[in-house]
Amino acid sequence: MAVRLPFDNSYARLPPRFFAPLAPTPVAAPRLVRLNVALAKDLGLDAAELASAEGVEILAGNRVxxxxxxLAQAYAGHQFGNFVPQLGDGRAIxxxxxxxxxxxxRDIxxxxxxxTPFSRGGDGRAALGPVLREYLVSEAMAALGLPTTRALAAVTTxxxxxxEGMPPGAILTRVAASHLRVGTFQYFAAQGDTDAVKTLSDYAIARHYPEAAVAANPYRALLDGVVARQADLVAGWLLIGFIHGVMNTDNTSISGETIDFGPCAFMDAYDPATVFSSIDLHGRYAYDSQPGVAYWNMARLAETLLPLLASDEDAALASGKEAIAGFAPRFEAAYRGGLRRKAGLLSPRDGDVALIQDLLTRMAENKADFTLTFRHLAGAALGPENDEAIRALFADPTSYDDWASRWRIRLLDEAASPDERHAAMQMVNPAYIPRNHLVEAALEAATEAGDFRPFETLMDVLSKPYEARPGLEPFAKAPDPTTRIYQTFCGT
Structure with missing residues (x-):
């Protein structure tokens, strides 16, 4: 069976200094462990061909x-605030x-x-656990409705x-709108290669922001577009309790997708200072720090584009500052609008944000589960007889009672019926998220015992995160103290 992948490789047509051409390194005994059949169909690919012997050889890198x-792409990046002038694809092709x-x-x-030439001493390989984590979390993000890279396949090698422990190797086939990063622009800007920055900018405009091509200043329009998408993306992260863990500039996508799922995690008990990543020793990428980091990353992108924004240095600087100043209002609009929808406040009123912020403060003080509080709030919107599920999440249930009385007064201003409000709230407050203890249990079963059944079960649960299904109650529960995961690790 001949495998047909209709390639049309625009990035490979860029100047040679943008990448290093090379083939993947073959592996000993590739075996397909999961193929994303639905995604293959969306891409116009034949899933049966991909699952064939030849298809698995391609997905493993044994056949071109x-x-x-x-090719391996070149890029630089700020890693935890420190600039590294050359990073690049050290294990990705x-x-x-x-x-x-x-x-x-779409990139494959x-x-x-x-x-690769960018490996910097690494072995260029990936372990099975991190591959399955990215597969699971990226597909969960897609089901939750957030822009993200996707997982097409996972193979063991x-x-x-x-x-540590010499774990089994694996390869992930990742699909992305592109792999252009803020760090890609930084790579050339750091070398003073303005021609390359312009070439890359023109490419990004053509691929992701075609409307910018007809703007008065296409490069300013490009910057505005990236800023807007990043603001919307990070607002979306906060609204589902997601913590990326490594928001370096080389992990910030120009297309506005979530990319690179290393020590990422979803928050259980609400705490805005939550950090999971074992390498984030000072909380730089904590949950509530993510908007500020995204703004900082956009400032770094603006720096690379200054020579293109205006011929006059002062005018270019003013234009760049103006562009990144648009981040905060865009983020606040997306985040506050999302909070209103989560709380069932569909007709904005003055005081809404303060009301919801008060709920968040009380959740933090009472260690209430973020996802469950808002999911049960949808039920509470039908009437106070459903309050007990939320009260049980609060160390002091009267703290919720006080807030709920004011919330219900506010709901009287809403035109929607209780049933309509309940349905609308369920559409934005998931029943299931990739809870860390469930993810770790599934990965441990796969890597330690070769048992992929927990992984497959969790994939099925997370494919419909907003639809509560009978029999899946254990997947919605918060972890108890003995199973809660407090730290996650980078899989590099």
């Missing part, structure tokens, strides 16, 4: 498909791009495909990798 032009049946261009990339 016809039309593929494999872009196989090429395809155009979907609806005209969307292998993560864990072997060493038949080899171990040089990590």
């Amino acid at each position: 498909a016809e039309g593929s032009q494999p 872009l196989l090429g791009e395809i155009v979907t049946p609806v005209g969307q261009r 990339q292998l993560k864990g495909a072997g060493r 038949g080899e171990t990798v040089r990590r």
Whole structure:
């Protein structure tokens, strides 16, 4: 069975200094452990072909498909605030791009495909646990409705990798709108290569922001577009309790997608200072710090574009500052609007934000579960007889009672019926998220015992996060103190 991947590789047509061409390093005994059949269909690919022996060889990097032009992309980045002038794809290889049946261009990339010129001493491989984590969390993010890279396939390699315990190796096939990063622009700007920054900007405009091409200043319009998408994205993260964990500039996508799921996690008990990542020693990327970090990252992007914003240095600086100043109002509008919807306040009124912020403060003081509080609030919107589920989440239930009395007075201003409000709230307050203890249990079963059943079950649960289903109650529960995960680890 011949595998057909209709590649159309625009990035490979950029100047040679943008990447290093090389093929993936073959592995010993590739085995397909999961194929995203629905995503394959959306991409216009034949799932049966991908699951064939030849298809698995391609997904493992043992065979280069016809039309593929494999390459590792060059980029730099600020990592925890420190600038590294050369990073690049140290274990990822872009196989090429395809155009979907609806005209969307998508990268097809292998993560864990072997060493590249950018590996910096690493082995270029990936362990099974982190591959399955990215597969699971990225697909959960997509189901939750947030822009994200996607997972097309995961294969094991038949080899171990040089990590603690020598875990089994694996390769993830990642799909993205592109892999352009803030760090890609920084790579060339740091070298003073303005021509490359312009070439990259023109490419980003054509691929992601075509409307900017006809703007009075296309490069300012590009910057405005990236700022807006990042503001919306991070607001979306906060509204579902997501903590990225490593918001370096090389992990900040120009397309506005969530990218690179390393020590990411979803918050259980609400605490705005929550940090999970073992390498975030000072809380730089804590839950409530993410908007500020995204703003900072946009400032770094603006710096790279200054020579294109205006010929006069002062005018360019003023334009860049004006562009990134748009982040805060865009973020606040998206975040506050989302909070209103989560609380069932569908007709904005003065005082709404303060009311919801008071709920968040009380949740933090009482260690109430973030996801469950808002999910049960949808039930409470039908009437106070449903309050007990929320009261049980609060160390002091009367703290919720006091807030709920004011909330119900506010609900009297709403035109929607209780049933309409309940339905609307359920559509934005998930019943299921990738809770850390469930994720870790599924990954442990797969990596330690070769048992992928918990992983498959969790994938099924998270595919419909807003739909409560009988029999899945354990997947909605918060962890008890003995199963709660307090720290996550980068899989590099």
